[in-house]
Amino acid sequence: MHSISKTSQRMQCLRRGVMRRQATLGWILLCCLAFFLCATTASGQAVFGSIIGTVTDPQGNAVVGAKVTVTSITKTTVFEATTNESGNYTVTHLIPDNYKIHVEAPGFKAYDVPALQVSADAAAKVDAQLQVGAVTQTVEVTGEVPQLKTDRADVDIEFSQTYVEELPVLNRNFTNFELLSPGTQKLVGWSHAATENPQGGGQIFVNGQHFSGTNFELDGTDNQDPILGIIVVNPNLDAIGETKIALQDYDAESGKATAGVVKVQTKSGSNDYHGSGFYFYRGSDQQARDPFANKPGVSLAPATWKQYGGSVGGPIIKNKLFFFGDYQGTKQQQGITNQYTIPTALVESTCGKRSNF
Numbered sequence: 001m002h003s004i005s006k007t008s009q010r011m012q013c014l015r016r017g018v019m020r021r022q023a024t025l026g027w028i029l030l031c032c033l034a035f036f037l038c039a040t041t042a043s044g045q046a047v048f049g050s051i052i053g054t055v056t057d058p059q060g061n062a063v064v065g066a067k068v069t070v071t072s073i074t075k076t077t078v079f080e081a082t083t084n085e086s087g088n089y090t091v092t093h094l095i096p097d098n099y100k101i102h103v104e105a106p107g108f109k110a111y112d113v114p115a116l117q118v119s120a121d122a123a124a125k126v127d128a129q130l131q132v133g134a135v136t137q138t139v140e141v142t143g144e145v146p147q148l149k150t151d152r153a154d155v156d157i158e159f160s161q162t163y164v165e166e167l168p169v170l171n172r173n174f175t176n177f178e179l180l181s182p183g184t185q186k187l188v189g190w191s192h193a194a195t196e197n198p199q200g201g202g203q204i205f206v207n208g209q210h211f212s213g214t215n216f217e218l219d220g221t222d223n224q225d226p227i228l229g230i231i232v233v234n235p236n237l238d239a240i241g242e243t244k245i246a247l248q249d250y251d252a253e254s255g256k257a258t259a260g261v262v263k264v265q266t267k268s269g270s271n272d273y274h275g276s277g278f279y280f281y282r283g284s285d286q287q288a289r290d291p292f293a294n295k296p297g298v299s300l301a302p303a304t305w306k307q308y309g310g311s312v313g314g315p316i317i318k319n320k321l322f323f324f325g326d327y328q329g330t331k332q333q334q335g336i337t338n339q340y341t342i343p344t345a346l347v348e349s350t351c352g353k354r355s356n357f
Contacts, residue, residue, distance in 0.1 A: 047095075047120055047121075047220035048093045048094055048095065048096075049094045049096055049120050049121065049122050049123065049124065050090060050091060050094055050122075050123045050124070051070055051091045051099070051101065051118060051123070051124050051125075051126055052088070052089070052123050052124075052125055053089060053125055053126040053128060054087045054089075055068070055103055055105070055127075055129075055130060056087055056127070056130070057130055057132075058129065058130075060129075061087075062083070062087025063083060063130060064084070064085055064087065065082060065083060066082065066087070066089070066103055066108075066128075066130070067080065067081075067103070067104050068080065068082070068091065068101065069102040069104075070091045070094070070100075070102075071099060071100050071101075072097050072098075073097070073098045073099060073100055074098065074272070075095075075097065075270050075271055075319065076271060076318075076319045077319060077320075079091050094118045096118055096119055096241055096242055096265050097117075097118060098115050098116065098117055098118075099116050099118055100112070100113060100116070101113040103128045107132065108131060109133035109134065109137040109138060109139050110138040110139070112139070117160070119158060119242055119244070120242065120244070120265045121244065121251075121263060122244075152251065153249045154246045154249045154250045154251060155246065155247050155248045155249055156245060156246040157181050157247070158242065158243070159243045159244075159245075160242050161241050164237055164240045164243065167180075169237070171200070171305075172236075172237050172280070172307060173200055173201075173202065174231075174235050174237060174243075174264070175200075175201045175202040175231055175262075176202060177243060177245065178202070178206070178214075178245060178262065179202075179204060181206075181247060181260075182247070183207040183208075184204055184205065184206050186202060186204050186205075187204065187205065190203075192230060197228070199232075199233070199234035200234065201234050206259035207248065207260070209258055209259035209260075210229075210258075211230070212228070212230075213257060213258035213259035213260075214229075214257065214261070214262060215256060215257035215261045216231045216232070216264075217254075217261070217262070217263045217264065218233055218235065218264050219264070219265060236309060236311070238276050238278065238310065238326055239311055239324075239326035240266060240267070241266055241267040243262065243263065243264045244261075244262075244263045245260060245262050245263075246260060246263070247260050266324070267313060268313065268322055269313035269314050269315060269322030269324045270313065270314070270315070270322060271319065272315075273312070273313070274313055274314065275310060275312040275313070276310055276311050277310035278307075278310065279307070279308045280305075280307045280308070281304070281305070281306050282304070283303065283304045283305075284299075284302055284303040284335060285300075287303070292339070293338075293339050300337065301335025301337045302333065302335045303333060304332070304333045305330075305331075305333075306330070306332070307330045308328075308329055309326065309327045309328035309329055310327060311324070312324070312325060
């Protein structure tokens with residue numbers, strides 16, 4: 001009987017161990033499911049772009065079953081779609097990049113667009129009118145595809161990677177790009193303390209609305225401090241692929257915003273290795289002299305401002321997996337010059353003595 005009870009106790013311990021492992025595995029699967037659901041929700045907001053259009057024949061009739069191939073120029077990833085009974089096609093979930101488009105259908109010449117810029121949270125429209133001929137023949141569109149936004153009503157300004165890299169911005173502060181949009185105004189005479197705003201985000205009004213009403217998004221995720229109303233991650237300019245500043249009539253997905261919406265898409269790696277580096281320096285020797293506080297021969301208070309960093313990106317598995325990283329550091333030493341009034345000996349001898357009445 002004693003051996004039987006020991007055996008039953010061992011069996012119970014084994015069952016408890018199996019149940020614990022099953023419960024642990026179940027929680028892990030549940031967490032993974034929640035993560036993927038959240039990731040899907042975030043990615044559907046403002047991370048990807050799309051290409052839409054209609055394929056027709058020379059008479060303007062819809063071409064059904066035409067094959068549309070979209071290829072990333074930098075990553076060589078391929079997306080395919082087929083036109084429906086109305087000749088329409090849609091290619092979604094495209095990372096902001098340059099793409100080439102190839103359209104083909106039996107009995108028609110192929111139609112090629114060598115380069116098209118796709119932006120996040122936007123749809124590029126490319127209509128193709130096929131010419132009768134063999135598929136081996138190709139009609140290439142060399143001019144820029146005209147973009148007329150008909151799928152949404154928001155009023156916005158987009159800054160491409162070239163604009164972000166080449167426009168002069170004081171202290172490389174990204175939030176200053178808001179001031180390039182109409183209806184914006186910087187709050188002067190007041191700012192958050194450095195401990196509250198360590199990345200130096202600007203307080204900017206949009207269309208007369210308070211700066212806390214501006215919503216910031218970084219790669220489709222919320223990037224606004226819920227209490228202070230300022231940007232949380234002030235991105236390095238070398239890491240920005242594009243930015244979009246919506247001023248009014250923005251989509252319902254940005255419903256909490258009452259002023260503007262600032263969306264930033266960071267860069268991603270490609271099939272080639274790319275990198276950048278920068279170093280900026282300002283010192284008191286480069287500053288102008290205040291004639292009232294700094295007389296000739298009196299040196300300025302020591303002050304330096306250094307900003308440095310860089311970025312690097314490339315392939316991990318070509319055509320499939322890529323990486324990108326960046327860094328930016330700032331060191332500042334601020335000197336202060338004060339002007340004081342010191343009494344002379346005459347003032348001390350006459351006004352400094354007490355009078356007896």
